[in-house]
Amino acid sequence: MHPSFGFLSTAAACVFLFVSCAKTDDVDLPIPVDPNEGYTFQVPDRAFGEYMVYRGIPGVQQRMDTLETGALQTNFYLNPDLVVGVNALSLSKTSSNVSALEAAGVATAAQKIQDLSGVEFFTGLDTLIVTSNDLVSLDLSANIDLVELSMNFCKVEALDVTGCPNLKKLRFRASSQANALLSDIDLSNNLQLRHLHLRSHAFTSIDLSANTALIEEVDLSENPGPDGNSGTSDIVIPAAIYDQVQAGGGVLLGVIPE
16 A cells, blocks of 8 residues: 555545544533422421421422521422322321421421412312311312312311312311311312311301211211200201211211201
């Protein structure tokens, strides 16, 4: 082979490699995704936010914000587009739950949840458990798929579940520290209700005429009833429902058949 030909071949190979490398180097690199993108709602109740982070709820994050004073503060945010797929929130603050939270190093372990703002974005929620918290108000108008609501020992003064037509289980035993107890509730839209526990409130009567699916429990004990005596089972419910729960082996407390 002619020496000049070998030189040209070597040069051509180098040019080819250079061009190939240049093409590789020119490939557009992916732009890093902002980890905070979409997390637009700041959860006002830190105990609520941190509990969700502890539970690993998708679409909820904590991040360090710099205040105007220059100080750093941990805040909690949720992504409305991501939390719609969450089916359950279990946020009880019973003594055993508090102990578990403390052991995990949760700063707000012993702090009761007072504000559930942000729950309206969980439109796919079917189970909400907030037992032993300090909630005074609770808006569930956006949670139309809710099936189970357990809120024993909360301080909610009025409860509207008319926007939860799929509700099957409602447990709300009143807190002795509540400023006001329930004396009335509209259950006419909860046609699938199977389990009703409204203990220790201020009911003298209740309309369950529409709740023909009740079979697991009807507990209205420790309510005053028409005679004002919380120790007597004198809150009247439809005989058909009473008999149905009794025949199904369910719980009947604080009620008598009409």
